[in-house]
Amino acid sequence: MSDIAGTKPALRWVVHASVTFLVVLWVVPTLGLLISSFRTADQIATSGWWKSLFPSEQNLTLRSAAPDTQVLENGVYVIEGNLFDAGTTATISQWGVSSRAVDAFVTGDTAELRRGGTITVDAQGNYRMENSEEFTGSRGARVFVTAELPPEFTLANYHKVLLAEDSSDSMGRAFFNTLTVTIPATIIPILVAAFAAYALAWMDFPGRALLIAAVVGLLVVPLQLALIPLLKFHLNIGIGKGYLGVWMAHTGFGMPLAIYLLRNYMAGLPRDLIENARVDGATEFQIFTKLILPLSFPALASFAIFQFLWTWNDLLVAKVFLIDASGQTTVMTNQIVELLGTRGGNWEILATAAFVSIAVPLIVFFAMQKYLVRGLLAGSVK
């Protein structure tokens, strides 16, 4: 069928190539941040993240072991060891013993040390220093190497960002604050909206059409309008800035979409089902809890995902209704913005912090994509 549908082989290749191009374009920015979050500050600052996937050639300054490890072998003082830390596997191409000639020797050569004696370095970084007299001084000899290092990644950034005691960097607290904001702000509007949606879908009363139109209208009212009046209201009734205020605000702001999505879905349920239940003497309350709620699960799930993503990712509402001067109630998005301001250059902290906050929505997204798509379609295509 697809062959008849006007597709030529050449065109198929163009299609595959363009989709590949677009997907790469869409994924690469996120991938860059993800990879950066596993690199050290030095690595991020000195080379692009795309280079970290391949072995890289670097100029390093290393030091041999100190003279107090020397041993006497057949009348020659010897220091042996490996220039790299244990666990590092690098390949040295060139090396030198002076900062003015870092590439003077190739591996296997023997160089004269300035303070007496000789040194030989092989490709793996093993060295052997020999001297007819005793090595002196407290530190080892400096060796400059040009080495190819394998890709190297670290979890240290995550350790630092999640567990650091210093609260200005810590995302740990912000993570729990975000969770504290999100869960009640997701559950409560669902319940309130479900009852209203049922009334708007299946109960007859004057003014119903008007109310539905009002809900549709309120769907697009910009949040910005609500900030000052509601902050004033919250201050007046004494809840001020805090969790209670942010839960109430999210409940209010999520309400139009919740009612709209749930009503559309409930209105599509078979009429017979509800009328039979009414004839059998079920009260409206029973119909709603025993029949409508279980049947509406897909719509409830859709809205729950929307609301969860929206409250988790929100910055504005949290800034206005939650975060006070003490900074104890900061959420992750706000923490990241502050990091952008104070540590704009510290990409290892920024990248990791951003990924900690992105991880949960991404998991929810990939696990429940089906419901998300269904919800989007119910909300728009009509």
Next chain:
Amino acid sequence: MHPALQGLLTIAIGVSGCVGYFYLSNQFLDKVLFPARGPNAGRNINRANMIRPWLFLFPALAALGLYLAYPVVETLRLSLTDRVPGGGYEWVGLENYIQMANEPKFWEAMRNNMFWLIIVPAMSTALGLLVAQLTDRIRWGNIAKSLIFMPMAISFVGASVIWKLVYDTRPAEQDQIGMLNALYIFFGGTEPQTWLTIPFWNSFFLMVVLIWIQTGFAMVILSAALRGIPEETIEAAILDGANPFQIFFRIKVPQIKTTILVVWTTITITVLKVFDIVFAMTNGQWETQVLANYMYDKLFRANDWGVGSASAMVIMLLVTPILIWNVRNARKEME
């Protein structure tokens, strides 16, 4: 009390409060106020059924009224008043609006918003349509869609960090760690650019972030619409010898025109409210100001509620045509 505990308690109180309210109010209506027995049983049932919808609706309507409807009116009032030192308000008429109109920053925000309003919905819808069409007939289309849809789950702030790394600039003698500069140098650019500080063009670099997020949304909806097109219309076109481009532009696009419009307007509303991206990436410096961020500046930095509310009303005014259009469409469907 620990916030997490407070959260759990709130869920418990909120949920049981809601359930309790709905259950008890229904019980009260049926058993006490209008019992369905006695001489007036029939009349009582009718009366109870007239009141019940409002019991179901009350909490939602209260939330809607208090958190969305009342603020519209209150913001309008605030935009026409000024705070008097020591408390209270005084009526100033249109003074806040005039003051705002005399600020170059406001017109900068208006100009940028116009660009945002034209470019972001257009690009997102076009790209979404392109992806929807291209992925429709290939085997790994669903994976491709999933990946392009993914930025929808990422917060605007997270996306800002992601793109800030792309736009990062290092001094010319160092390795570039931002992808854009690395590509720029690779293709023959001499000096690395600080992309976010180039006036006028920097707004476009910010728009890219929102387009990146919104394309997935457009794609999902348009892809469903494309699949809803009756096969016969396409088959007929093929038999008539139409090439794939003609099929797409002459047969498919006209049939999903309404959906394209819905997607376009939905993204337009998102654009009008865009705040986080500008706030996190440039904070309106280097001529990137937009209305929502201008408003935030006025409200919470300059502490000028009058002008802040006036700029909020401007956003409301720009949304109004879409609001009316949506309401009219919704009413048409219900008839």
